[in-house]
Amino acid sequence: MEIPYAHRGQNHYVAVVRCPAICGLRYLHLSQDAQDAWVLRDFIAGQLLRRVPAGQSGGTALMLADIEREIDHAEAPPYLNIKEHANDWSVYLSLRTMTHARKVESVPASTSFGRWEPF
Secondary structure, three states: OOOOOEEOOOOOEEEEEEOHHHHOOOEEEEEEEEOOEEEEEEOOOOEEEEEOOOOOOOEEOOOHHHHHOOOOEEEOOOOOOOOOOHHHHHHHHHHHHHHHHOOOOOOOOOHHHOEOEEO
16 A cells, blocks of 8 residues: 655655554554654554664564554644644644544553553
8 A cells, every 4th residue: 555655854754544453543643764663653543663773672673664564544744843733733633533443442552562652
């Protein structure tokens, strides 16, 4: 599946994605700065999964391509800064989730993909 990343400055790209194996039907914020520097943010649950170099604790050693294989829906994101508009992201992703799933799931994120951290 082609991911419609939106360019957000220098090497920074963002997409809104759904990865059922990772977070059920919730929509997520995926950002990348390079193939080995990415973050998957679950604004609904208030947690994130980031790539960390092998040997470091926390996060995951998975490459971006591993995460992209789990995506079954992707769309271009709104232009909202994640630090200044975290609440807006939560509302936006909740509404996108409800539009497609008819509800916002409370299914916990899968730990088989790595160690999730709170925001």
